[in-house]
Amino acid sequence: MFAPKALPPMTNSLRVLAALLGYPDATLRSHLPEMRALLRDEHALPAARLLELDALMDALARAEPLAAEADYVDLFDRGRGTSLHLFEHVHGDSRERGPALIDLGQTYETAGLVLAEGELPDYLPAVLEFVSTQPVREAKAFLGEMAHIFNAIFAALRHRDSPYASALGALLELAGETAQAVQPPVEEPLDESWAEPVVFDGCSSKGQARPGQAQPVHIVRRPATASIVSSGASS
Numbered sequence: 001m002f003a004p005k006a007l008p009p010m011t012n013s014l015r016v017l018a019a020l021l022g023y024p025d026a027t028l029r030s031h032l033p034e035m036r037a038l039l040r041d042e043h044a045l046p047a048a049r050l051l052e053l054d055a056l057m058d059a060l061a062r063a064e065p066l067a068a069e070a071d072y073v074d075l076f077d078r079g080r081g082t083s084l085h086l087f088e089h090v091h092g093d094s095r096e097r098g099p100a101l102i103d104l105g106q107t108y109e110t111a112g113l114v115l116a117e118g119e120l121p122d123y124l125p126a127v128l129e130f131v132s133t134q135p136v137r138e139a140k141a142f143l144g145e146m147a148h149i150f151n152a153i154f155a156a157l158r159h160r161d162s163p164y165a166s167a168l169g170a171l172l173e174l175a176g177e178t179a180q181a182v183q184p185p186v187e188e189p190l191d192e193s194w195a196e197p198v199v200f201d202g203c204s205s206k207g208q209a210r211p212g213q214a215q216p217v218h219i220v221r222r223p224a225t226a227s228i229v230s231s232g233a234s235s
Contacts, residue, residue, distance in 0.1 A: 008042075008043065008044050008136070009042060009044065009136060010042065010044040010132075010136060010139060010140075010174050011042075011132045011133075011139075012038040012039070012041070012042045012044075012132075013038070013039055013042050013044040013045060013170070013174065014128050014129075014131055014132035014139070014174065015038075015128070015129065015132045016035045016038050016039050017128055017167050017170055017171060018124075018125040018126075018128035018129050018132070019031070019035060019125070020035070020053070020056065020057070020164075020167050021084060021124055021125050021128070021164070021167055022125045023069065023072060024060050024063075024068045024069055024072050025065075025069065026065060028060075029060055029061060029065070029068070032057045032060060032061055035057065036053075036054065036057055039053060044174060045170050045173060045174070046173065049166065049169060049170050049173060052163070052166035052169065052170075053166050053167065053170060055163055055166065056163040056164060056166050056167065059163050075157075075160070075162060075164065079156070081152070081153070081155075081156035081159075082153060082156045082157060082160070082162075083153075084123055084124040084125070084153070085120060085122050085123055085124075086122045086123075086124060086127060086146065086149050087100050087101060087122040088122075089149045089152055089153070090149065100122070101120060101121050101122060104121040104122060104127075105121040107121075107130070108121060108126075108130055111130060111133060113129070113130055113133070127146075128171075131143060139174075140174065140175060140176060143171060143174055143175035144175045144176060144177065146175075147172055147175045147177045150168050150171050150172050150175070150177075151168075151172060151177070151179060151180055153168050154168035154169055154172065154179050154180075155180070
């Protein structure tokens with residue numbers, strides 16, 4: 001029988017990609033030369049992708065610090081399509097997201113990993129740090145399960161002509177997949193979709209009515225008896 005072909009290592013590449021997708025503060029930018037060398041030494045990614053990642057790192061190195069940080073926030077924190085919180089793409093604001101976050105956090109704890117204060121388990125850099133601790137075959141399979149999410153983010157970043165798309169393309173290649181620049185759906189900014197309804201201004205948060213317009217009043221008859229049914233959410 002033939003032994004299964006050994007898979008190339010990807011630990012350093014995953015950790016570099018996790019760092020590149022993190023907040024571009026001074027510490028991260030100071031390590032860009034080291035990160036560039038680690039990607040090349042591991043040979044986990046094709047040369048064309050490495051050139052794209054070089055362009056991303058060059059852009060971060062050239063940018064004014066405050067501009068790089070502001071651009072990062074605007075790109076990843078103000079739109080659902082580019083959100084780096086993976087369960088945002090799967091569960092949105094539904095009740096399933098909470099149990100899923102708890103399960104993933106417990107997976108990290110079992111592996112001996114501790115999240116930074118205030119960091120959610122589904123934040124992509126945290127996910128990649130965890131995957132980098134796994135054996136190559138398991139890491140590749142784990143990435144493959146998330147490939148459809150990576151591709152959605154990749155497409156949204158390409159739509160914005162962002163060099164960060166190269167990092168998502170690299171993740172897809174590490175998963176053994178091909179990055180596909182599909183047309184992302186039209187989305188409203190997170191700031192707007194999470195906005196609280198305006199109170200007492202005569203109109204609703206979604207514009208169903210305008211100030212000064214007559215508001216319909218609906219009277220609902222109370223049933224004679226009522227029962228309360230409680231149900232628990234399953235993870």
